[in-house]
């Protein structure tokens with residue numbers, strides 16, 4: 001029998017229910033939260049989320065990254081881009097991010113999440129103050145210029161119907177905790193590294209990285 005063998009131990013007391021979030025947070029020296037990126041396709045959500053995740057890992061923080069690549073190909077592979085599918089997409093992602101956050105993990109979530117109501121619903125499911133909405137405030141002209149997957153071009157040509165920002169709505173957040181822009185007031189480009197740094201400082205200042 002090993003030191004980990006609880007079966008024969010006399011000092012292990014069995015409890016009902018899960019180990020509290022605070023215990024897990026104490027182990028990881030951080031606070032669970034949902035950093036929710038929202039913005040148009042091509043606004044830089046995934047790039048910044050990924051950069052931030054690496055920066056957090058370097059500071060010894062435990063993270064999870066949810067984005068189209070791991071969710072729309074797996075958990076949500078049965079969903080498309082109709083209004084009801086987008087709503088269900090965001091609802092499931094919200095529930096998964098809540099599970100991670102309740103485990104004390106700094107959870108980075110990167111989806112267009114175009115409808116305000118869906119984002120607000122997720123906010124109401126996550127413990128108070130732990131949902132951090134991050135608005136990638138990038139004009140559609142810049143997103144369209146970047147067009148990394150050529151989807152804006154297709155949408156403009158009428159080959160792709162219901163594309164966000166073209167013929168499907170994007171509802172801007174009204175009070176995001178953090179707003180990240182692509183350019184300064186005097187027209188200088190802001191790098192994803194700088195945007196990630198802004199978020200890192202925010203998380204520090206709010207005590208999520210204890």
Ligand code: PPS
Nearest residue numbers: 040041042068081086089111112113114162163164
């Ligand atoms: S949503 O609205 O939050 O459910 O969308 P999301 O899961 O983030 O998926 C967005 C990516 O899917 C590609 N795509 C579309 N986006 C918007 N509208 C339509 N009709 C569409 N069809 C496919 C597109 O590549 C999005 O990419 P990024 O750049 O990652 O946001």
